[in-house]
Amino acid sequence: MSKKVGLFIYSLGHLLVDGACCLVMLVSVSTGKSELVNVSLAIVIYNTIAFAIQPFFGFLSDKIGRTNLIASAGCILVGGSAALLHLPFAAAVTAGLGNAMYHIGGGAYSLNMNRKKAAYPGIFVAPGAIGLFLGAYLANHVEIKPFLIILPMILLAIGVLPIPHITCEAVNNTGKQNKAFPGLPLLLLLLVILLRSVIGSVGDFPWKNTNTAALILTLTIALGKACGGILSDWLGRRKTTVIALLLSTPLLAFCEAGVLTSLAGVFLFNLTMAVTVTEVADRLQGYSGFAFGLTTLALILGTYFIYMGWKDFFAQPWITLALILLSAVMMFFSIPVDGYIKISKEKSHEKKIA
Amino acid sequence: MKRKLLKALYSLITVVAMLVCVTNIASADIVGPAEASGGALILILALVCLALAGIAIAIIVTIKKKNAK
Numbered sequence: 001m002s003k004k005v006g007l008f009i010y011s012l013g014h015l016l017v018d019g020a021c022c023l024v025m026l027v028s029v030s031t032g033k034s035e036l037v038n039v040s041l042a043i044v045i046y047n048t049i050a051f052a053i054q055p056f057f058g059f060l061s062d063k064i065g066r067t068n069l070i071a072s073a074g075c076i077l078v079g080g081s082a083a084l085l086h087l088p089f090a091a092a093v094t095a096g097l098g099n100a101m102y103h104i105g106g107g108a109y110s111l112n113m114n115r116k117k118a119a120y121p122g123i124f125v126a127p128g129a130i131g132l133f134l135g136a137y138l139a140n141h142v143e144i145k146p147f148l149i150i151l152p153m154i155l156l157a158i159g160v161l162p163i164p165h166i167t168c169e170a171v172n173n174t175g176k177q178n179k180a181f182p183g184l185p186l187l188l189l190l191l192v193i194l195l196r197s198v199i200g201s202v203g204d205f206p207w208k209n210t211n212t213a214a215l216i217l218t219l220t221i222a223l224g225k226a227c228g229g230i231l232s233d234w235l236g237r238r239k240t241t242v243i244a245l246l247l248s249t250p251l252l253a254f255c256e257a258g259v260l261t262s263l264a265g266v267f268l269f270n271l272t273m274a275v276t277v278t279e280v281a282d283r284l285q286g287y288s289g290f291a292f293g294l295t296t297l298a299l300i301l302g303t304y305f306i307y308m309g310w311k312d313f314f315a316q317p318w319i320t321l322a323l324i325l326l327s328a329v330m331m332f333f334s335i336p337v338d339g340y341i342k343i344s345k346e347k348s349h350e351k352k353i354a
Numbered sequence: 355m356k357r358k359l360l361k362a363l364y365s366l367i368t369v370v371a372m373l374v375c376v377t378n379i380a381s382a383d384i385v386g387p388a389e390a391s392g393g394a395l396i397l398i399l400a401l402v403c404l405a406l407a408g409i410a411i412a413i414i415v416t417i418k419k420k421n422a423k
Contacts, residue, residue: 044396052403055410060364183418284417297403297410304400 003113006163007120010071010106013156015127015134017078017102020149021050021095022135024081027144028091042088044307049096050103051300057104058289065165067289071105072157074098079153082146100296105160107292111281112166118237121281121292122229122274126222133218137211168286186283188334190298192327193276197302199269199323202315203252207259220263224270229278237275238335244271245328253321269324272331279335 029042061070077098084091110124138144208214232240251265281291305314313319 041395044399048399048403052406055406055413059413064364183414186414284414285421287417290413290417294410294414297407301403301407304396304403307396308400 018131019135026139046092055293058293061289074101075157082149108289119229126226228271229274
């Protein structure tokens with residue numbers, strides 16, 4: 001199986017898995033013991049497990065390999081969660097674990113396909129937003145039976161099994177490294193992701209009052225994520241992300257009421273996603289799964305600012321403006337000018353000899 | 355041999371962790387989690403996330419040291 005076919009299956013699976021998880025969560029909290037269960041708590045638990053545990057599944061996948069098996073097990077768990085629709089908290093834990101495992105399988109695969117390119121992780125992550133939209137739409141408009149979730153998940157679990165595991169290549173960063181603070185660029189990148197999570201959670205678009213409008217917004221987010229990697233491979237990572245963030249600043253801070261302006265802002269803002277994931281992986285050479293998981297841990301930490309009731313503070317236009325500008329500055333300093341990595345021929349040669 | 359043992363150990367830990375998580379929460383479902391304060395639970399989960407972030411930082415430091423060699 002070619003690598004690109006593998007990526008296609010993982011990306012399509014990402015849409016299905018995110019859609020299935022969203023469906024399980026929304027259906028379980030509405031059909032479960034709704035008088036006893038705090039709906040938002042189940043969703044918070046699901047998000048926490050799905051995002052915060054990923055680095056550790058990633059570390060595991062880097063150690064044992066077999067990303068296909070991890071992703072397949074994730075699909076089984078997500079499918080299994082559909083059998084627990086009457087127990088929202090159990091469904092949240094099962095779906096969360098399954099989601100985390102699938103993401104690590106696909107994320108590590110997409111990162112390891114070609115360590116010089118940010119396009120592949122972008123293509124893998126992008127369909128997730130569409131899956132969430134479809135899941136939410138189906139939960140509100142269709143009567144869901146568990147087998148409608150279990151069957152696609154079983155098929156996906158079988159579908160990802162033949163995709164071969166790609167090992168992490170030994171890479172060498174050719175960019176200038178900060179010798180005094182070697183961990184600083186990584187920290188800045190993770191902070192950018194955290195801020196992106198906060199800003200992404202406070203976006204309030206008054207025009208998004210119909211399903212069509214919500215679909216257009218979702219497609220714009222997915223397109224931004226997918227195009228970010230492709231554009232950065234073409235124009236350079238630092239140039240693409242910093243310019244995109246600077247352009248998105250006024251659009252997201254002051255023009256959320258306008259359809260075209262806010263769509264443009266959302267598109268530009270999401271261009272940074274693929275680059276941050278790839279850059280984090282570049283700084284943790286040989287640990288792509290762990291690196292992918294770190295980005296989701298940063299995302300959930302950012303989301304907790306919203307869970308703790310800080311949404312109104314961060315939703316203020318000037319705060320949004322300041323945070324996006326801060327993100328642009330941090331991206332500028334964390335990505336080297338040449339912003340790419342070369343596979344170290346010397347290292348590979350040494351390994352072959354060894 | 356050592357590698358195989360490591361793989362088996364990791365797999366076992368993962369499976370056990372999953373079982374514990376799922377059964378604990380399932381029991382909680384029967385008991386009724388609504389008794390717990392939502393705000394307090396969110397705070398606990400936030401602290402869990404911070405603890406996980408701390409462990410992740412420790413792993414990063416180890417990887418950085420390993421890659422520097």
